[in-house]
Structures are given as C-alpha cells and as structure tokens.
Amino acid sequence: MSTTHASSLNHQRLIDAASALFFRDGINATGIAAVAEFAGVSKMTLYAHFASKDELIVAYLDQRNERWNAAVAQSLAAAELPADKLLALFDLHRQWLSDGGLRGCPYVNSAAEFPDRTHPVRLAVDRHKAGVKEHLLTLAQMAGLSEPQRLVRRLFLLLEGAFLTGALENDDSVFLVAKELAAELIAAAQPV
Incomplete structure (x- = not known):
C-alpha cells in the first residue's frame, strides 16, 4: 500500500x-x-x-454535510414535481433521524457545545443549516410558490422542530405531522 x-x-x-x-x-x-x-x-x-480537535470537528461536520447533500440530490431525483421534492425533504430528514438512532441533529448538538457564533465549529453548523434553507428556497422558487422566503422560514422551522422533537420523544413519527403541516403550507402558497 x-x-x-x-x-x-x-x-x-x-x-x-x-x-x-x-x-x-x-x-x-x-x-x-x-x-x-x-x-x-x-x-x-x-x-x-x-492540527487541532477543532479542525477535526469541522472536518467531521463538513463531510457529513457532503453526505447529506448527496442524499438530498438522490431524494430530489426520485420526486417529479418541485412541491413533491419539498415534501421529500421531510422524508429524508426522518430517515436520517432514524438512521442516527433518534439521537438528534449533530449540527444542533455541536452548536449547543460551541455557543460562540464565530467559532469554526459554529461556522460549519451555519454552512449546513444555510444549505438546508437554500435547498428549500430553490424548490419553492421552482414550484412558483408565493412568498418563497416566508414559506422557507416556516418549512425550516417544521423540519428543525420535528428533528428535535423526534429525538426528545424518541419517535420519528413526528415527521408525519410536520409533513402534513408542510403540505398545507405548500398548498396555501400555490399561485392562484
């Protein structure tokens, strides 16, 4: 070798x-x-x-983000309509929560351990969360949904809330409720 x-x-x-x-x-x-x-x-x-533990933590988070983005691309390819792609993200989040043993979000967990918003670990967390929002925004815009920024804030809160609640309650079925609420928000944002 x-x-x-x-x-x-x-x-x-x-x-x-x-x-x-x-x-x-x-x-x-x-x-x-x-x-x-x-x-x-x-x-x-x-x-x-x-060079440091911080550098290792950032590498761990960044590599997880790369795997996440690959999973998002695969998940989105399986859905046809942009609105369906938005809902597919809820299924993917549920799968990742389950695959992680319902232990929560490594990014939220990392942010809790590194409260300084300028720390490299927090910046890695912010990159990931911004990427999730960007996926949502791109899909909302592709679907021609009204007020896409406002919709993205709501969908993001549903995703985050479902992930945290699922971990706290040891129950990934909360994503079914979150997805149902997301479908209602998406339907309400359809152009008239």
Whole structure:
C-alpha cells in the first residue's frame, strides 16, 4: 500500500471515528486520545492530519454535510414535481433521524457545545443549516410558490422542530405531522 493511500485511509478512519464518538458521547466529552484509539492510530498520526480537535470537528461536520447533500440530490431525483421534492425533504430528514438512532441533529448538538457564533465549529453548523434553507428556497422558487422566503422560514422551522422533537420523544413519527403541516403550507402558497 502506498504512503499516500495509507495516509488517506488514516484520514478517513479518523473522521469516521470522530463521527461515531462525537455523535454518541458528545464532542467535549470525547478526547483526542479516544478518537485516535477508536481509529486505530496514534495521537501523533491524528495530529499529522488535523492540527487541532477543532479542525477535526469541522472536518467531521463538513463531510457529513457532503453526505447529506448527496442524499438530498438522490431524494430530489426520485420526486417529479418541485412541491413533491419539498415534501421529500421531510422524508429524508426522518430517515436520517432514524438512521442516527433518534439521537438528534449533530449540527444542533455541536452548536449547543460551541455557543460562540464565530467559532469554526459554529461556522460549519451555519454552512449546513444555510444549505438546508437554500435547498428549500430553490424548490419553492421552482414550484412558483408565493412568498418563497416566508414559506422557507416556516418549512425550516417544521423540519428543525420535528428533528428535535423526534429525538426528545424518541419517535420519528413526528415527521408525519410536520409533513402534513408542510403540505398545507405548500398548498396555501400555490399561485392562484
């Protein structure tokens, strides 16, 4: 195995380990040594890939965001009409909540652990949340819905609220209610 390939594998193993531990135990509760051990590498190897724990956290969040965007693209491709694509995002959020063991949103969890809005972790959280809003806005505009910005604020609140409530109540079926409310908002925003 080439040195470059081994380095790439170690880099990914570290992100995967961070992802598992940060999500399961919390970011501040998870030390660098635990991440390195979980990844099967030394702390020196970890620091060869990431200058700081903050850099590792941002890499974890950014890679999760890349996976999210790929899942969004796949989900949207399966729906035909823009309004149906908006509702498909509710199904996708529900799936990700369930797949995450109903442990909540890693971005909200990260924001709770890093209250400083200028911190690199919070900026990674903000990038992800802005991306979710951008998907909603693009779809609302494609559907020709009235007051798309206002609609996006409402749909985003439904998504976030359903994600948090689903985690708190250990019940992903709250997305069915959120999706039903979203359908009503979308129907009300249809051009006359």
